Amino acid sequence: MSALDAVAYRRAATTIARWCEWYTRDLDPSVAKARRDEVESDLHEHGVYAEELGISPNSLSRAMLTRLVLGAVQDLSWRRRQIRQAATRPEIARNRLSAGGLPVLAYTLAVMLLVWGGFVTIRIGVSLGRGEWWYGSDLPVTVLVSALSCGLGLMLMTRARTRSMGALWLMIAVYGLVRYGGKALVYSSATYSHLAFTVPGWDLGNRGVVIGLVMLFLAMAIWWWPSRPDPRLAIVQTSSV
Amino acid sequence: MARRKPGALFPLEVNILECGLALQSTGEDFYGFAMARQLSRRDDGKGLTAHGTLYKALARMTEAGLLEAEWEDATLAEDQGRPRRRLYRVSGEGEIAYWRARAMAATPAVALRTAFA
Numbered sequence: 078m079s080a081l082d083a084v085a086y087r088r089a090a091t092t093i094a095r096w097c098e099w100y101t102r103d104l105d106p107s108v109a110k111a112r113r114d115e116v117e118s119d120l121h122e123h124g125v126y127a128e129e130l131g132i133s134p135n136s137l138s139r140a141m142l143t144r145l146v147l148g149a150v151q152d153l154s155w156r157r158r159q160i161r162q163a164a165t166r167p168e169i170a171r172n173r174l175s176a177g178g179l180p181v182l183a184y185t186l187a188v189m190l191l192v193w194g195g196f197v198t199i200r201i202g203v204s205l206g207r208g209e210w211w212y213g214s215d216l217p218v219t220v221l222v223s224a225l226s227c228g229l230g231l232m233l234m235t236r237a238r239t240r241s242m243g244a245l246w247l248m249i250a251v252y253g254l255v256r257y258g259g260k261a262l263v264y265s266s267a268t269y270s271h272l273a274f275t276v277p278g279w280d281l282g283n284r285g286v287v288i289g290l291v292m293l294f295l296a297m298a299i300w301w302w303p304s305r306p307d308p309r310l311a312i313v314q315t316s317s318v
Numbered sequence: 319m320a321r322r323k324p325g326a327l328f329p330l331e332v333n334i335l336e337c338g339l340a341l342q343s344t345g346e347d348f349y350g351f352a353m354a355r356q357l358s359r360r361d362d363g364k365g366l367t368a369h370g371t372l373y374k375a376l377a378r379m380t381e382a383g384l385l386e387a388e389w390e391d392a393t394l395a396e397d398q399g400r401p402r403r404r405l406y407r408v409s410g411e412g413e414i415a416y417w418r419a420r421a422m423a424a425t426p427a428v429a430l431r432t433a434f435a
Contacts (some may be wrong), residue, residue: 093369111404114375114389115350118401122351123366125400140366148370155374 081124082135089141090120096145100156108159124250144217153263183297187231190254194224198259204265212316216261223253259283328376328421330367333357335384335416338408348405349390350376377407384412 080086097116101109120141202216204210210217227250233243242282260271273279327335337356341348350373354366379385386407395402408416 112373113378114401115404116369118349118403119351119354119369119373121400122349122403126351126355144366144368145370146368148368148372148374151368151370151374153370155370155377 078086080128080132080134080137081121083137085134085138086124086127086141087196089138091122091142093120093145096149096152100152104159105163114156173211179297179300183244184231184234185291186293187227187234187243188219190247190250190290191224191227191231193258194220194227194250194254197254197261201261210265212264216257217263219253219257220261223250223257226250227254238303241298241301241303244294244301247294248291251294252287255283255287257288326422327415328375330371331361331379331418332419332423334375334379335408336360336410338385338406339413339416341415347403348406348408355408371402379412380406383409384415385409398425 093116094113097113101112123141124137127140127146128129197220198217201210201220205217228248230243230246231241231248233246235243259269259273264270264272337353337360338348339419341352341356346352353376354372357372358364358366376385376387380387386409387404390402390405392402417435
């Protein structure tokens with residue numbers, strides 16, 4: 078049996094072709110096609126070369142996959158270069174923000190908010206356990222629901238399809254945890270109540286944090302809102318293949 | 319990632335130009351896999367250059383005008399029952415860059431010897 082017909086060779090070739098499809102996605106169709114065709118030719122020539130030398134299909138497959146792995150970073154670097162060449166300056170700035178800064182900030186703040194929610198919930202729980210909580214159940218329930226909303230929002234934000242919804246959930250969590258969580262701590266933490274009553278502008282700062290975080294998560298929700306694929310783009314891509 | 323001075327070539331690019339000129343001088347086709355094979359032979363059978371490394375370098379060198387590239391006639395490839403190849407050729411500019419790189423590679427050794435003389 079020819080090396081080109083061996084299962085091991087075909088599997089490796091399919092893996093490499095898929096990888097190539099992945100890193101050339103959304104690129105200029107002519108550039109993407111040129112790279113795929115070139116890699117396809119390379120895989121074929123590699124198979125023929127291995128056959129001439131009598132290399133076993135398994136060794137050939139290993140060599141092909143090694144070439145894939147060793148060049149993967151360069152593939153991604155080439156992709157980045159293609160994207161940058163195709164993009165205009167405002168697009169580059171926007172991509173940098175959407176790919177790095179803002180999402181990282183949103184995720185970090187969401188995690189911090191969850192930690193804060195956990196802390197306030199535990200603090201209220203301790204006060205309840207000691208029998209030191211005399212202020213009704215509204216605040217503990219609000220904080221607990223907000224902490225759960227925060228956890229849910231964070232979970233939704235981990236998936237591309239639902240991250241916009243996650244950011245919206247976090248807006249609710251922000252209000253509940255920062256505003257009502259603060260109030261709950263006034264009743265359950267001596268340090269917090271001391272700060273709240275002695276530091277000038279504490280309440281104003283608290284409101285500022287709430288507004289700032291709500292605005293940020295609203296902006297992220299809009300930014301991440303799933304967009305419909307442009308039908309014109311689909312036509313261009315289909316016709317160019 | 320390594321940064322380079324303007325006009326300077328990476329060692330891989332010098333090797334590609336050298337192997338490309340060698341392939342051209344023997345009348346062999348210069349395409350991606352032929353280059354990988356030639357580079358491997360040059361390095362005493364060391365593994366074939368990774369896809370990403372090789373094709374990124376070839377693309378970069380083509381953009382820089384060191385290589386010229388064109389797709390092989392599809393009918394010819396079909397007749398031989400294989401995908402068409404992208405054929406490269408070392409351009410005049412590429413040849414000049416190669417000899418300049420060789421000369422530059424030779425210079426520091428002399429300078430070093432002079433410095434320690």
